[in-house]
Amino acid sequence: MKKFDINQKLGDIAAEFPKAAELFREYKIDYCCGGNRALIEAIEEGNLNGQEIVDKLNDLYNEYASKNELERNWQEAPLNELVDHILNKHHAYLWAELPNISELTTKILRAHGTNHPEISKVHKLFHNLKMELESHLVKEEAQQYPAIRKYEESKVKNDLDEAIRVIMELEDEHTGAGDILKKLRKITDDYTVPDDGCPTYKQTYDKLQELESDMFEHIHLENNILFPRLFNLTNNSMR
C-alpha cells in the first residue's frame, strides 16, 4: 500500500504518522519548523534519494498499520487531551532536563574548555536556548494553554481569540529554538565526541541529542497540529 508521496507536506506526514519523524531525523529533514514544505523540497535541498525515502516511509507505515500500533491521532483527539499530552510529555521533560544539561555543559566546559574551544560555544548556545525556552514554556502554560482549556468549556470566540493571539510569537520562538539546535549540531560535528572526551562529555552530547529530538516532536505537535487546529476553529466559527 502506497500511503505517502513526495508532494505531501512534511508536517502533514508527521501529523498523520508520528513515526515518520524518526525517518526524517535520520535524513536530517526538518519537519517541525520546516513542516510547511513538501517532502520533495527537502529531498532536493538535501540532495537526497527521494524514492528511497518514500519507500522507507511507506514500508514503515505498513509495518505499523499491520501491527495496529498507530499512535493517538492528535488531529482528532480533544484539544484538552493534546494540551495535556504536550504538558506531561514535553514540558515536564524540559523542566526536568534543562537544569541537568546546564550542569553537564558547565562541567565539560571546566574540564575540556581549554583543549576544545567549541565547548564554550556549546555552553553559550545551550544557555541561550534554556533561557528562551523557559520563558516560552511559561507563556504557553500561563496564557495559551489555559485559553484553549477555557474555550473547550465555553466555546466562546473571545477565549479562542486569546489562544490564537500569541501564535505568531510562539512560532517565531519555535524557529529561534530550532535554529539554535541546528547550530549546536553543526558546532559539535553531529555530536561527535573527541577521542580525549570523558564519559561526561559523551553523556552531555547524548543528552543534547535527546533534547533535540524531544524538541522536534514538541514543536511539531504545536506548529503542525495544535496551531492549525485552532485556526480551523476560527475559520469555522466565522462561517
Ligand SMILES: [Fe+2]
Ligand atoms: Fe509547548
Ligand SMILES: [Fe+2]
Ligand atoms: Fe511551544
